[in-house]
Amino acid sequence: MCSTRDTLRGSPSSVLDVLVVGAGPVGLTAAAELRRNGTAVRIVDRLPERLPYAKAVGIQPRTLEVWDRMGCVRAALEAAVPMRGQLLYRDGREEARIELALPDDVPYRFAALPQYETERILEELLARVGSWIERRTELVGFEQDEDGVTARLVRTGDGGQPAEEEVRCRYLVGCDGAHSAVRKGLGLSFEGGAFPEEYMLGDVEVDWDLPAGYGVRSTRHGPDGAPDDILVCIPLPGRGRYRVSMRVPPELSAAQRAVRAADGVAHGLETGRGPQLADIQAVLDRLSPQPVTASALRWSSVFRIGHRLVDRYGEGRVFVAGDAAHIHPPTGAQGMNTGIQDAYNLAWKLSLAVAGAASPELLSSYDAERRPVGEEVVGRTVRHATAGGVQTDPEEPVTLMLREAQLLVGYRGSPAVGPPDPSLGGAGPQPGDRAPDCGGLADALTSYPLRLYDLLRDRGHVLLLYGDGSVDGAAAEGLAELARKAAESTGGVVTTCLLLPGDGDESVPSAAAAPPPAPVYRDARGEFARRYAVREPTAFLVRPDGYLGARLRPPGTAALDAYLAGVFRA
Numbered sequence: 001m002c003s004t005r006d007t008l009r010g011s012p013s014s015v016l017d018v019l020v021v022g023a024g025p026v027g028l029t030a031a032a033e034l035r036r037n038g039t040a041v042r043i044v045d046r047l048p049e050r051l052p053y054a055k056a057v058g059i060q061p062r063t064l065e066v067w068d069r070m071g072c073v074r075a076a077l078e079a080a081v082p083m084r085g086q087l088l089y090r091d092g093r094e095e096a097r098i099e100l101a102l103p104d105d106v107p108y109r110f111a112a113l114p115q116y117e118t119e120r121i122l123e124e125l126l127a128r129v130g131s132w133i134e135r136r137t138e139l140v141g142f143e144q145d146e147d148g149v150t151a152r153l154v155r156t157g158d159g160g161q162p163a164e165e166e167v168r169c170r171y172l173v174g175c176d177g178a179h180s181a182v183r184k185g186l187g188l189s190f191e192g193g194a195f196p197e198e199y200m201l202g203d204v205e206v207d208w209d210l211p212a213g214y215g216v217r218s219t220r221h222g223p224d225g226a227p228d229d230i231l232v233c234i235p236l237p238g239r240g241r242y243r244v245s246m247r248v249p250p251e252l253s254a255a256q257r258a259v260r261a262a263d264g265v266a267h268g269l270e271t272g273r274g275p276q277l278a279d280i281q282a283v284l285d286r287l288s289p290q291p292v293t294a295s296a297l298r299w300s301s302v303f304r305i306g307h308r309l310v311d312r313y314g315e316g317r318v319f320v321a322g323d324a325a326h327i328h329p330p331t332g333a334q335g336m337n338t339g340i341q342d343a344y345n346l347a348w349k350l351s352l353a354v355a356g357a358a359s360p361e362l363l364s365s366y367d368a369e370r371r372p373v374g375e376e377v378v379g380r381t382v383r384h385a386t387a388g389g390v391q392t393d394p395e396e397p398v399t400l401m402l403r404e405a406q407l408l409v410g411y412r413g414s415p416a417v418g419p420p421d422p423s424l425g426g427a428g429p430q431p432g433d434r435a436p437d438c439g440g441l442a443d444a445l446t447s448y449p450l451r452l453y454d455l456l457r458d459r460g461h462v463l464l465l466y467g468d469g470s471v472d473g474a475a476a477e478g479l480a481e482l483a484r485k486a487a488e489s490t491g492g493v494v495t496t497c498l499l500l501p502g503d504g505d506e507s508v509p510s511a512a513a514a515p516p517p518a519p520v521y522r523d524a525r526g527e528f529a530r531r532y533a534v535r536e537p538t539a540f541l542v543r544p545d546g547y548l549g550a551r552l553r554p555p556g557t558a559a560l561d562a563y564l565a566g567v568f569r570a
Contacts, residue, residue, distance in 0.1 A: 016042055016169040017354045019151055021182055023047075023133045025056070025115065026322030026339035027175030028122035033070060033347035035129040037460070037544075039354050042167070043126070044137035044153060050123070053299050054114035054203045054243045057234050058083065058333020062406035062434070064108035066344050068453055069546055072125045073108075079121065080111040081237050084213035088391065089289045091220055098391055102401055105531065107437045107453060110405065112235050114203075114243070115336070139181050142172060144317050171350055172318045175343065178306065180324035186315055192308030192378070195329070195385070198248040199305070200275040203298040205240045206233070208290045216242075218287040231287040244294075246283040248275070248302055274300035305329050307382050309374055313367040319346055326374035329385035332404050334377050341406070341545075342370050348460065348544035349416075352568070357491060359569055365416035373409055407434060411547060418541075418550035418563040428533025431550050435542045436532075440525030441499070452528065455521065456542060461486075461494040461567075464540040465518065465555060466528070469501050482539060483518050485557050489564045494541070499523055 020031045023045035031043040059080060067073040088096040100110045126132065134155070142151040149172045153165045174182020183190065210216065213235055220229040233242040277297045284292050307328045313320055322339025346366050352358035380403075384390050390404060402408050411417055412432035420430045429436060441450040456462055463486045465479045483496040496518035523529055532540065539555035541563060542548060550563040 014168075015148060016040055016167060018042075018171045018173060018350055019044070019149070019167055019169040020173045020175060021045075021139045022174065022176035022180075022322075022324070023050075023119075023123075023135075024175065024177065024322070025118050025122060025336050026343045027173075028119060028126060028133075029066075029070075029340045030173050030175055030321065030343035030347050031131060032122055032126045032129060033344060034351055035126065035131050036070065037348060037351035039351045041131060042134060042169075043131065044134045044139065046136065046138040048136050050116055050119050052116050053301070054116065054236055055201075056115045056118070056330075056333070056336035057112050057236060057243050058337070059111040059113050059118070060333065060337040060404070060406045061102065061106055061108040061110060062409065063337045063340055064111065065437075065453070065546060066340060068107070069457055069544075070125065070344075071458055072121055075121045075124070076111070076113060076118070077108075079117050079237065080113040081235055082213045083110040083112045083215065083235065084211075086215040086217055086391075087210065087289070089216070089218040089287075092289070094289065096391065097214075100401060100404075101398075102405060102407075103398070105436065105438065106402075106405070106407065107451070112237075114236055117237075118336070139176070139185075142182075142185055142318070144172070149317050170317065170354055173343075173346065173350070174318070174320040174324045175322050175339070176324055178308075178323045178327050180320060182318065183310060183320050183324045186318050186320070188315075188320065189311045190308045191311070192306060192327070194304060194306040197305070199245050199303045200248045200279065200300060201303050202244050202275060202277075202280045202294075202300040203236065204242060204244060204277070204280060204294045205238070205296040206242055206244075206284070206288075206292045206294050207240060208288065208292045210290065216289065218289060220287060229283075229287060231283055241296075244280060244284075245303070246280070246287075249279060249282075274302060276300070305385070307378050309378050310371075313342075313371050313374075314363075319366065321346060321370075325371075326378055328378040328381040331381045331384040332390045334381055334404075334406070337406055338373065338377050341373075341409070344545050345370055352493075357493065357568055359565065359567055361415050362567055365411075365414050369411040369414050369416070410434065416543075416549065416567055417547070418552075418559075418566075421551050421553055423553075424533055428531070429548050429551075431548050433548050435540070435546055435548045438527040438531045440523065440527040442522045442524040443520065449524070450521070455497050456546065459495045460544045461490070461549070462542045463494050463496045464499055464542065465496060466499045466501075466523075466532075466534050466538050466540070468537050479518075479537075479539075479555065481557060482555050482560060485560055486541075486564070489561070489570075490568050493568070497521060499528060501526065501529060 017040040018034055020027045020043040023043050027043055031041050034041045064073055067076050085099045137153055137155040140152050140154050142149055148168055148170050151167045155163050174180050176182055216233040218231045219227040222228040232245045236243055281294050284294055310325045313325055321342035349362050353363055410433045414432055417431040437451055437453045439449050439451050467479055486494040498518045498520045501523050537555055539552040541550040552559045
């Protein structure tokens with residue numbers, strides 16, 4: 001693992017592994033995960049410092065699962081506040097209360113966290129794994145060939161004098177937002193459009209006594225029944241603090257039109273005069289469900305909403321993620337979370353490619369897996385935005401909440417997952433599905449119940465071998481052979497854990513028995529068997545991003561070989 005400044009920065013004669021452009025949540029996720037996997041990475045950003053804006057604030061349960069695997073979820077949980085639901089008001093009357101309820105077996109709930117705090121947490125993780133952001137550094141061009149990418153960077157120093165640098169890297173990842181230079185340099189199409197309305201955002205304190213942890217959506221309707229005024233408030237950490245959004249008054253809209261970006265992509269925060277506290281108070285006077293006074297304005301801006309999707313998520317050795325690949329309405333807080341999971345999906349594949357351990361098809365699975373997700377999210381958020389919110393979706397409530405939590409994202413049929421088990425029906429996860437958590441696991445030295453995610457944390461591929469209750473005999477020999485095969489075929493990249501039913505003393509093999517083929521855990525409460533629909537010895541291969549890569553029933557080296565050949569180079 002490279003960790004020194006000179007090694008990471010590279011020299012004219014060296015080749016960097018990966019250059020990440022953009023140090024928002026998506027770029028930071030990519031860089032931190034690459035570094036955690038031992039990949040030499042540089043991350044550059046044209047801004048001189050982190051922006052103090054509460055732009056993206058909703059944190060989905062699936063993102064918290066990702067941060068659990070990466071090792072930074074505790075910091076996020078301590079900084080965030082619960083997002084318990086939403087209060088809906090129509091023409092001054094409470095219309096409904098939506099509870100953001102999830103099944104008990106989902107380990108995390110919905111949360112709210114300002115984007116500047118998300119970036120701080122990910123920056124601290126990046127520092128722990130030995131890297132940092134290179135500020136005031138902008139990508140101005142690149143060319144790629146069969147062996148790598150030559151990128152041209154311009155850095156503006158403290159004195160304002162620009163310095164040019166040419167960087168040779170194996171891969172380039174564009175996490176540089178809606179106006180991405182990487183996307184434009186790659187020549188990707190970015191089809192879509194923009195909503196005509198403009199919105200203003202503000203980070204303020206309000207003195208109402210509405211229930212804590214609930215967002216507020218208040219609308220006023222015209223004679224034709226269509227909404228002509230809207231207020232949306234999302235709770236933030238701090239007493240009475242909310243991120244509020246509302247339509248822009250005409251005089252502020254005219255000022256913004258004079259400074260709008262000219263690249264044809266209308267999306268995101270715009271420059272120019274932001275709304276003042278009086279502008280926000282005027283909307284609160286019209287739409288707040290209670291008389292309220294806004295104060296302590298931290299920041300404000302005008303926001304335009306676009307909806308676009310690239311035709312492909314990369315080409316050759318260059319990839320895009322997050323807003324560089326897809327933009328859409330903020331309904332349901334899907335954008336940043338989708339981008340973080342783009343980066344997480346790509347990073348482990350790039351690390352294997354850099355190490356020479358990836359199959360030739362592995363990197364192509366990034367587009368195959370993530371572009372359909374981006375397409376679905378763009379379509380769903382546009383539908384919700386035009387229909388009046390997430391609550392208008394006709395899906396069954398539990399399914400709707402799981403989808404909004406991004407827990408139903410899956411990759412069945414991907415070239416990087418194995419074939420389905422036709423005997424399962426709808427019971428238990430198939431290859432390509434999220435690997436669900438479960439509790440009640442036990443080992444010989446721990447006096448408290450363990451979670452499955454405890455076994456997966458800080459690991460890459462994990463092979464879970466569910467046996468028949470014994471660590472002795474022929475069944476154990478077969479599982480031991482699988483464990484050896486996984487280690488030999490992947491250079492030790494795959495970690496193996498043995499899961500056995502029951503909770504007796506047989507969790508520790510007898511002194512006369514051969515050592516178990518892997519660390520042994522007991523499914524003491526039978527939760528794993530129920531969640532994963534195990535009825536006989538079965539092997540599960542969980543990918544680094546927490547998705548089930550393969551389900552092998554019965555466990556066998558031929559089936560394992562077939563899966564590994566699609567991921568790892570022989």
